[in-house]
Amino acid sequence: xxxxxxxxxxxxxxxxxxxxxxxxxxxxxxxxxxxxxxxxxxxxxxxxxxxxxxxxxxxxxxxxxxxxxxxxxxxxxxxxxxxxxxxxxxxxxxxxxxxxxxxxxxxxxxxxxxxxxxxxxxxxxxxxxxxxxxxxxxxxxxxxxxxxxxxxxxxxxxxxxxxxxxxxxxxxxxxxxxxxxxxxxxxxxxxxxxxxxxxxxxxxxxxxxxxxxxxxxxxxxxxxxxxxxxxxxxxxxxxxxxxxxxxxxxxxxxxxxxxxxxxxxxxxxxxxxxxxxxxxxxxxxxxxxxxxxxxxxxxxxxxxxxxxxxxxxxxxxxxxxxxxxxxxxxxxxxxxxxxxxxxxxxxxxxxxxxxxxxxxxxxxxxxxxxxxxxxxxxxxxxxxxxxxxxxxxxxxxxxxxxxxxxxxxxxxxxxxxxxxxxxxxxxxxxxxxxxxxxxxxxxxxxxxxxxxxxxxxxxxxxxxxxxxxxxxxxxxxxxxxxxxxxxxxxxxxxxxxxxxxxxxxxxxxxxxxxxxxxxxxxxxxxxxxxxxxxxxxxxxxxxxxxxxxxxxxxxxxxxxxxxxxxxxxxxxxxxxxxxxxxxxxxxxxxxxxxxxxxxxxxxxxxxxxxxxxxxxxxxxxxxxxxxxxxxxxxxxxxxxxxxxxxxxxxxxxxxxxxxxxxxxxxxxxxxxxxxxxxxxxxxxxxxxxxxxxxxxxxxxxxxxxxxxxxxxxxxxxxxxxxxxxxxxxxxxxxxxxxxxxx
Numbered sequence: 102x103x104x105x106x107x108x109x110x111x112x113x114x115x116x117x118x119x120x121x122x123x124x125x126x127x128x129x130x131x132x133x134x135x136x137x138x139x140x141x142x143x144x145x146x147x148x149x150x151x152x153x154x155x156x157x158x159x160x161x162x163x164x165x166x167x168x169x170x171x172x173x174x175x176x177x178x179x180x181x182x183x184x185x186x187x188x189x190x191x192x193x194x195x196x197x198x199x200x201x202x203x204x205x206x207x208x209x210x211x212x213x214x215x216x217x218x219x220x221x222x223x224x225x226x227x228x229x230x231x232x233x234x235x236x237x238x239x240x241x242x243x244x245x246x247x248x249x250x251x252x253x254x255x256x257x258x259x260x261x262x263x264x265x266x267x268x269x270x271x272x273x274x275x276x277x278x279x280x281x282x283x284x285x286x287x288x289x290x291x292x293x294x295x296x297x298x299x300x301x302x303x304x305x306x307x308x309x310x311x312x313x314x315x316x317x318x319x320x321x322x323x324x325x326x327x328x329x330x331x332x333x334x335x336x337x338x339x340x341x342x343x344x345x346x347x348x349x350x351x352x353x354x355x356x357x358x359x360x361x362x363x364x365x366x367x368x369x370x371x372x373x374x375x376x377x378x379x380x381x382x383x384x385x386x387x388x389x390x391x392x393x394x395x396x397x398x399x400x401x402x403x404x405x406x407x408x409x410x411x412x413x414x415x416x417x418x419x420x421x422x423x424x425x426x427x428x429x430x431x432x433x434x435x436x437x438x439x440x441x442x443x444x445x446x447x448x449x450x451x452x453x454x455x456x457x458x459x460x461x462x463x464x465x466x467x468x469x470x471x472x473x474x475x476x477x478x479x480x481x482x483x484x485x486x487x488x489x490x491x492x493x494x495x496x497x498x499x500x501x502x503x504x505x506x507x508x509x510x511x512x513x514x515x516x517x518x519x520x521x522x523x524x525x526x527x528x529x530x531x532x533x534x535x536x537x538x539x540x541x542x543x544x545x546x547x548x549x550x551x552x553x554x555x556x557x558x559x560x561x562x563x564x565x566x567x568x569x570x571x572x573x574x575x576x577x578x579x580x581x582x583x584x585x586x587x588x589x590x591x592x593x594x595x596x597x598x599x600x601x602x603x604x605x606x607x608x609x610x611x612x613x614x615x616x617x618x619x620x621x622x623x624x625x626x627x628x629x630x631x632x633x634x635x636x637x638x639x640x641x642x643x644x645x646x647x648x649x650x651x652x653x654x655x656x657x658x659x660x661x662x663x664x665x666x667x668x669x670x671x672x673x674x675x676x677x678x679x680x681x682x683x684x685x686x687x688x689x690x691x692x693x694x695x696x697x698x699x700x701x702x703x704x705x706x707x708x709x710x711x712x713x714x715x716x717x718x719x720x721x722x723x724x725x726x727x728x729x730x731x732x733x734x735x736x737x738x739x740x741x742x743x744x745x746x747x748x749x750x751x752x753x754x755x756x757x758x759x760x761x762x763x764x765x766x767x768x769x770x771x772x773x774x775x776x777x778x779x780x781x782x783x784x785x786x787x788x789x790x791x792x793x794x795x796x797x798x799x800x801x802x803x804x805x806x807x808x809x810x811x812x813x814x815x816x817x818x819x820x821x822x823x824x825x826x827x828x829x830x831x832x833x834x835x836x837x838x839x840x841x842x843x
Contacts (some may be wrong), residue, residue, distance in 0.1 A: 157221075160225075199243075201559075208384075210228040250447055276363075295320070297324055305332065307411070309382070315328065317372065317375050331368065338357060339357045417435060417442050418445055419442065473503070473619070476501060489627045493628045495624065499620065500622075500831045505627065509594070510592065520548060522539065523645075524592045552580075553581070582775060585775050588775060589777040591608050603629065604637075610745065610748075633656060655780055659775065659778075660774065660776075667778075675708040675710055678710045684710040685712075688749045690714075691765045693716050693765070694765075699721060712734070713736075716807075718737070720735055723809050735807035736797070738804055750791055760778050763776050764776035802817065
């Protein structure tokens with residue numbers, strides 16, 4: 102029966118204190134662009150002694166820096182210049198990022214503490230100290246996230262007739278519809294689990310929605326334990342649309358959890374439900390397969406993927422109205438401390454709201470569609486080999502289309518002159534056209550070799566499936582190198598032309614993933630440069646076969662030459678500055694955490710090198726410290742597209758060098774992965790990418806500037822400045838925005 106006594110925990114009974122909306126750990130108040138980024142150095146008192154470059158105060162802990170990035174993502178939910186449903190999406194991305202952060206990073210820290218392996222990093226913090234700070238930060242920001250959802254976004258959505266209808270606002274018609282929907286669609290697949298000596302606490306799947314139910318009464322067997330667990334099957338939608346004839350005009354929804362709260366009594370016949378409270382458990386999801394200790398990596402991964410769902414508990418989220426005695430019971434069952442508990446003022450599984458952000462009926466509340474362009478020199482060419490054979494082609498996704506990359510592979514698959522194709526695959530996505538083309542090529546008798554990284558986090562299962570598909574088509578499939586993830590993005594095509602074998606290559610900063618290419622910024626280079634293609638061929642041979650590291654002519658590759666060469670190029674700029682010559686480094690990447698690279702940048706700064714860093718995510722370097730990093734400026738760009746490209750510019754005494762890479766400046770990328778870093782050659786391409794980097798450095802609407810104390814401050818145009826949005830500028834210059842048809 103309907104149970105009006107149960108509290109609906111999907112939405113708050115009372116609005117949250119407005120102060121929570123402004124309690125970001127970051128400096129949420131915009132700062133004039135004229136005062137940044139140079140102002141970072143002014144906040145440090147000059148008389149302070151200059152610390153040595155090994156001083157832990159010069160380094161920010163990577164996990165804490167990662168949390169700061171996620172806070173910047175959450176800030177986008179408050180940006181009124183962003184379309185409303187996109188603001189909701191940023192709030193949900195915050196949840197998704199936190200999930201992975203707990204599954205991997207927090208789980209790893211807990212394991213270090215449990216095994217007494219508390220080794221401090223360059224920042225000097227030990228894992229137990231970091232865990233305490235993480236708990237403090239995340240509790241603050243999760244409270245703030247739900248305040249933004251409940252007090253800002255949901256009321257704004259309601260103004261546009263997008264409603265999440267609370268139980269207390271259900272009309273008689275909605276109640277009747279919910280009752281029928283529950284009994285026909287939900288109840289038949291629910292499995293309530295009573296708790297008693299013969300029904301132990303169930304093993305719950307990672308991140309699944311569950312309810313703890315308080316019961317009163319004695320069942321048919323005389324049992325009166327008073328508690329039950331009610332798992333919600335994953336196949337059930339968490340948000341259910343109410344038909345217009347039932348809910349009225351607009352987009353009306355109810356939460357699955359609201360339906361379960363309303364009709365929990367139906368699942369416990371004859372018992373009285375005193376309370377029903379949702380909770381969600383996050384587990385360690387890092388795979389523990391040691392590639393060096395298994396004979397068949399694919400088989401070992403398949404076994405480990407199942408157990409991932411039941412790793413050690415790392416976080417418990419519960420509805421904020423759940424009684425303390427039940428919370429204590431759950432914490433005890435999962436072996437968690439109070440600091441690992443997160444009470445939430447709304448749904449415990451916000452990521453399942455993503456389906457709402459793409460409503461076809463609400464296109465005006467979303468970013469306008471973007472149609473990436475194909476460069477003119479490729480538009481009329483059905484033979485990409487003819488174009489690429491004459492000149493290098495550089496594409497900047499998503500502003501320029503990823504289609505030429507796919508088309509080049511498609512043409513290779515059908516071309517009778519193509520003899521062989523070699524390809525790395527890290528993430529590809531479902532229904533990949535890249536994989537389709539490789540399958541077609543293999544079936545047509547071409548020599549197809551795919552180096553597939555099975556350990557691409559959370560893509561292991563899909564990569565196992567595509568490996569099997571390619572093998573069945575006749576392709577040779579290699580799983581990379583034991584102990585090193587293959588993160589390089591490269592394709593090699595061998596073609597016979599006029600009696601000679603000619604190589605063509607694609608090198609990129611991002612994955613062969615068409616979906617990502619519409620959402621992430623990444624560079625692609627199509628080339629037939631003899632030396633560069635020969636280097637790519639050597640690297641493939643090194644991955645596929647056995648042998649010593651081969652000397653490359655142009656390509657830098659990790660874990661062999663990339664890090665050393667980067668350090669050498671940074672040192673070279675320092676030497677130029679020491680000699681009184683102009684010296685400048687511009688580097689754009691996802692993350693900067695490698696202590697050796699950071700120390701090299703500090704030394705270069707001390708020599709007078711101007712260093713501009715565009716680091717979207719983690720940055721362990723502290724800029725603006727007098728005597729150490731006063732010449733270093735760090736900014737993070739958070740906007741419509743996820744900044745994923747890696748580009749490294751060195752002034753080099755006027756003989757400019759610019760490299761694009763698959764690698765961030767992290768130890769894992771430079772020391773423990775197979776990565777590529779390739780030069781752009783020719784004044785035209787170098788100038789183009791440098792101007793694009795300068796656009797990011799001039800951005801004063803989406804840029805967050807890192808201060809010496811570790812905080813980020815968002816820039817805004819000053820009174821006499823025009824707004825500058827780098828991503829919007831790329832859209833204007835490189836692509837063709839199309840208004841949505843309604």
